[in-house]
Amino acid sequence: MMLAPSRLVTPSLLRQTVFTRVVTFSTKAAPKEKEQYSNKQTTNVAPTTYRFIYPEFLPDPKVEWRNPIREKLERLDMIDRRSQIDIPEFYVGSILAVTSSDPHAAGKVSRFVGICIQRERCGLRARFILRNVVDEQGVEVLYEMYDPTIQKIEVLRLEKRLDDHLLYLRDALPEYSTFDTNMEPEVMEDGAPVPVNDIQVRLRPRPWLERWERQNLKGVSNIDEYLTDKRRRTAKEHEKPWEKYDLMKQYRSTIPEEEQKEIYAEVYSQLHQMELQRKRNKRKRSFVKPTKLA
Amino acid sequence: MIKSLILDLGRLRLTPLAVTQVREKGQLSRPHLRNPTWFLRKERKMRDNHVTSENKSFVQEIVQDKYGPPALIKGVATYDQSKREELVKTEKIESEPWTTASRRTGVIARKIGQYPLWLKNGERIRTTLLQIVDNHVVKYIPPELYKPAQVPSVAKLNSYGCLLVGAESCDPSTLTKEYCGLFKDSGLLPKKHLVRFLVSPNAAIPVGTPLNVTHFRVGDYVDVRGKTVDHGFQGVVKRHGFKGMPASHGVTKTHRRPGNIGGGGEKGRVWPGTKLPGHMGNRWRISKGLRIWRINTKYNVMWVSGSAIPGSTNGLVYIYDTILPLRKHKTAPPFPTMFDQTLEGPDDIWFDAVHNFKDETITFQPEE
Numbered sequence: 001m002m003l004a005p006s007r008l009v010t011p012s013l014l015r016q017t018v019f020t021r022v023v024t025f026s027t028k029a030a031p032k033e034k035e036q037y038s039n040k041q042t043t044n045v046a047p048t049t050y051r052f053i054y055p056e057f058l059p060d061p062k063v064e065w066r067n068p069i070r071e072k073l074e075r076l077d078m079i080d081r082r083s084q085i086d087i088p089e090f091y092v093g094s095i096l097a098v099t100s101s102d103p104h105a106a107g108k109v110s111r112f113v114g115i116c117i118q119r120e121r122c123g124l125r126a127r128f129i130l131r132n133v134v135d136e137q138g139v140e141v142l143y144e145m146y147d148p149t150i151q152k153i154e155v156l157r158l159e160k161r162l163d164d165h166l167l168y169l170r171d172a173l174p175e176y177s178t179f180d181t182n183m184e185p186e187v188m189e190d191g192a193p194v195p196v197n198d199i200q201v202r203l204r205p206r207p208w209l210e211r212w213e214r215q216n217l218k219g220v221s222n223i224d225e226y227l228t229d230k231r232r233r234t235a236k237e238h239e240k241p242w243e244k245y246d247l248m249k250q251y252r253s254t255i256p257e258e259e260q261k262e263i264y265a266e267v268y269s270q271l272h273q274m275e276l277q278r279k280r281n282k283r284k285r286s287f288v289k290p291t292k293l294a
Numbered sequence: 295m296i297k298s299l300i301l302d303l304g305r306l307r308l309t310p311l312a313v314t315q316v317r318e319k320g321q322l323s324r325p326h327l328r329n330p331t332w333f334l335r336k337e338r339k340m341r342d343n344h345v346t347s348e349n350k351s352f353v354q355e356i357v358q359d360k361y362g363p364p365a366l367i368k369g370v371a372t373y374d375q376s377k378r379e380e381l382v383k384t385e386k387i388e389s390e391p392w393t394t395a396s397r398r399t400g401v402i403a404r405k406i407g408q409y410p411l412w413l414k415n416g417e418r419i420r421t422t423l424l425q426i427v428d429n430h431v432v433k434y435i436p437p438e439l440y441k442p443a444q445v446p447s448v449a450k451l452n453s454y455g456c457l458l459v460g461a462e463s464c465d466p467s468t469l470t471k472e473y474c475g476l477f478k479d480s481g482l483l484p485k486k487h488l489v490r491f492l493v494s495p496n497a498a499i500p501v502g503t504p505l506n507v508t509h510f511r512v513g514d515y516v517d518v519r520g521k522t523v524d525h526g527f528q529g530v531v532k533r534h535g536f537k538g539m540p541a542s543h544g545v546t547k548t549h550r551r552p553g554n555i556g557g558g559g560e561k562g563r564v565w566p567g568t569k570l571p572g573h574m575g576n577r578w579r580i581s582k583g584l585r586i587w588r589i590n591t592k593y594n595v596m597w598v599s600g601s602a603i604p605g606s607t608n609g610l611v612y613i614y615d616t617i618l619p620l621r622k623h624k625t626a627p628p629f630p631t632m633f634d635q636t637l638e639g640p641d642d643i644w645f646d647a648v649h650n651f652k653d654e655t656i657t658f659q660p661e662e
Contacts, residue, residue, distance in 0.1 A: 065607050069369045069593050070407035070423050077409075080651035101416065101657045108658040124409045148649045149416045149656045 046264035046271075053089045054271065055119075056126035056145065057263060058255045074123045075263070079270050081146045086278055087153055092119050093161030093197060095179055096130055098143050099152040112141050113156065113181045117166040131169055133178040138170065156185045159197045162218035171208045172201040172220075190279070214238050328443040332433075332458060332488050334473045353467060361483050368506070369593040372428045372463045373483050378502050382481030390496035392626040397454060397494040399631065400614040401426050401505045402461035402487055405520070408601045411587055412649045416656050419648075421587055421597040424518070424613060429505035432480050432488065433458040434498045446492070454492040457499065460485025461610075489612055497630040507594045508632040510586055510613075512645040515621035516598060517582045519612045520605035524576035534569040579604040583618045587648050592641035 051058065057078065059071045090096055094116050102110040114130030117140070121127055126145040131138065143150060169177045176199075200221035203212065213223050213235045227235075243249060255263075345353075358364065358373070360381070365374035403424040411421050435456040445451060463483040466474050477484045480501045499505075510516065530536040530552040538550045555568050564570075581603055588597040596613075605611055616622060644650050 065407065067406040067608055069425060069595070070409075073423070073590065073593065073595065074407075074409055077651045083652070084654060101655070103416065103658045106660075108660050144410075144418070146651075147418070148412050148651070148653075151655050151657070 045261065046268035050264045050268075050271070051260055052091075054264075054267075056122045057267060058122055058260060059263075060122055061253055061255050063252075071123075071263075072266075075267055077124060078146060079267060081148065082271075082274060084148075085150065085152070086274070087145060088155045088278075089194075090116060090119075090128075090153075090155050090158065091160045091194065092116050092163070092165055093159055094155055095157040095183065096128075097152075097154040097156055097183075098130065098141070098150060099154075100143070100147070101149040101151060109151065111181075112139075113179055113183060114139070114141065115166065115169070115177055115179060117169055117177075131166075131177050132181075133174045136174065138174065138177065140170075154185060156183045158186075158188060159195045161197055161199075166219070167210070168203065168212050168215075168217060168220055169201065171203050171210075171212065173204060176201040211235070330442065330490065332476055332490075334476065335470050336473045338468060338470045340468070354465075357466060357483075361481075367428065369425065370428045370462070375463070375482065378481040382479065382502070384480075384501045387498055387500050389630065392623075392629040393496075394622070395494065396497050396629065397492065398497045398509075398615055398627065398629065399431075399457045399459060399491045399493050399499060399505070400489075400612050401429050401509060402459060402489055403427065403518075403596075403611050403613050405603055405605055405607055405609055405611055406595070407607055411597060412656070413647050414649050414656065415647075416658075419587065419599060420601040421599060422601055422603045424596050424598060424603070424611060426505065426507050426509075426594040426596075426613075427461045428463055428485075429459055429461050430463075430480075430482050430485065431457060431499045431501055431503045431505065432460045432477060432482065432485065433501060436498070437495060448492055451492070453494065455495050455498055457491045457493045457497075458488060459491060459505065460488050462486040487610060491612075491614070493630075499630050503631065503633065504635070505631055506635075507589050507591060507596050508634075508637060509628060510589070510596060511627060512586050512589055512643050514586050514623065514627065515583050515616040515618065516586060517580050517614045517616045517618075518584060518598065518603050519578060519580045519614065520603060520609060522575045522577050522579050522604045523606050525574040527572065528574040529571045530569060533571065533574045536569070583616050583621050585645075587645045589643040590641055591637055591643070 057075060059066055059074075095113070096116055097111060097113045099109060099111045101108060112130055112132070114132035117129050117131045119126075119128040124146045127142055128145065129140055129142050131140045133139070198219075200219055202222050203220055203226070206226050211231075212220060213227055213231060217223070224232075362374040362377055365372060367374065403426045406423045406425045408420065408422040410418050412418050435458070437453055437455045440454070440456040442456075448454065460477075460482070462485060464486050466484050469484050474484050476488070482502060493499075525532070529550050531538045531550045536552060539545050539548050539553065541549060552570065555570065556562070556564055581600060584598040584600050584603075586596050586598055589595070603611060615627070642650075649656060
């Protein structure tokens with residue numbers, strides 16, 4: 001048995017313990033067993049629905065771009081902004097009204113009502129696109145969620161659609177993206193599941209902005225009407241049915257569940273406080289004191 | 295005749311010393327390139343030398359007893375070296391006032407990401423976050439002793455001293471003996487990264503002083519030096535942004551090629567500097583005149599303008615005071631550095647024009 005030259009192993013000690021394991025002593029008291037199991041259990045755990053309600057709190061899953069301190073600072077800034085403005089729960093397909101400060105508008109405030117056709121990016125860069133048809137002209141406005149010039153975000157109708165994005169509304173008939181500017185917000189019961197609107201839109205004839213036939217869209221009814229045999233064939237060639245079994249692809253494009261829990265546990269208490277405050281405000285708003293006449 | 299020739303040859307052989315004439319100086323005229331004294335082999339060859347785990351932990355214990363226990367300081371895993379003063383006595387340097395000719399030290403930072411901030415006028419700016427990672431002054435070489443073999447292209451070099459700054463303390467048992475010897479007189483644990491900064495003699499800092507983000511102020515301008523991302527050998531479309539040629543309409547085999555690279559006649563050759571395919575990236579580049587918009591003293595982070603700082607995320611960069619004449623310091627910065635560690639007030643220091651996320655929503659007042 002080889003022994004490393006150590007000042008603790010004296011020759012006499014070595015002789016005694018040639019065939020046994022040398023146990024050196026420590027000058028310090030043995031460290032206490034960490035009480036991580038008992039403590040970790042009691043930390044507040046955010047509901048699993050948070051990853052759908054607040055998806056922008058999850059960082060970009062690209063490993064090369066991640067840094068724990070940057071992500072933490074970014075989350076702190078997001079919470080700070082959320083303490084000033086109520087950013088409600090919404091999804092692609094929900095109808096929103098955004099009031100924002102605009103130096104070029106008359107009165108310096110502009111309000112836009114439209115359907116959310118895309119929601120993307122994470123952190124302070126999170127953004128969404130609203131679409132409406134104004135005077136027979138399609139209009140889209142891109143809003144950054146944490147832009148401090150946004151004064152108010154109202155959800156007029158909370159619902160989901162069949163697809164992850166509704167960019168095909170640009171090529172659909174205008175009635176599918178026309179919404180009344182003076183729409184009243186629809187009241188939903190507390191805790192009710194978000195309804196899924198399974199409406200299927202009708203597209204205009206080609207030319208289209210994108211090759212919608214290759215995107216496996218569920219919210220379009222008449223895609224096949226305008227396809228030639230060649231387009232149908234090439235769409236078939238570009239299909240990638242194996243991608244749903246690609247575990248590595250899924251792993252690279254998502255944040256693991258354990259990390260999600262950690263992230264939401266960090267921001268849970270503040271977000272929960274804000275939710276409670278919002279509920280209180282809503283109740284206040286629903287009850288209007290009758291005014292005395294004369 | 296033959297006889298005389300044989301005699302000559304014999305004489306030639308008999309000469310005690312044959313001198314061959316040297317017309318050129320040969321190797322002697324080559325510049326004598328010595329590396330700086332701190333360019334030593336850092337990594338030790340890790341051998342499995344049968345040290346028991348108990349002995350290993352004992353060595354760790356000795357290191358920690360001498361230098362300090364491991365600690366998380368300003369978001370960086372390092373060692374708590376508050377006992378350094380007991381190990382080594384460093385002489386105090388008399389502080390002199392700042393002048394416009396002074397040149398302060400820089401710091402070593404990591405690029406940790408980028409995200410937008412908004413100004414108070416509603417404008418969105420893109421910023422990069424730079425974290426100063428556990429910096430300490432390791433050594434100061436005064437101007438009269440600093441004679442580098444490879445002379446940096448700095449005007450009036452002989453009036454500047456050399457300040458050696460290290461970043462990120464690490465376990466000395468992973469490093470070579472000679473590299474650890476660099477830190478012997480400073481009482482610091484060995485650092486993973488060493489960088490020299492040229493400073494004017496009045497900006498010299500005592501050895502062992504930590505450098506923090508408070509070395510800079512919000513609103514100041516900095517130059518950031520980093521090594522760009524290595525892209526390898528690239529064609530002209532990626533390397534120089536050439537347009538390439540059409541995908542169809544009869545174009546064959548020249549979709550991403552440079553096309554013509556020169557004329558004929560008297561200029562019938564490839565001119566020097568012609569943009570051609572080649573290695574892209576992995577070069578030192580400095581982005582100059584970046585403004586500091588915000589500072590976080592808790593994590594030693596600064597937000598500087600721009601999203602194209604050289605280097606990858608989590609890569610090292612060096613931060614200097616800017617050399618751009620119109621953006622240099624107008625008033626005295628913390629000089630030679632900020633020695634006061636205990637700063638009161640909030641963690642975040644914002645530049646006046648930047649919107650703090652805790653503030654109310656930005657509104658514009660309509661004109662009367």
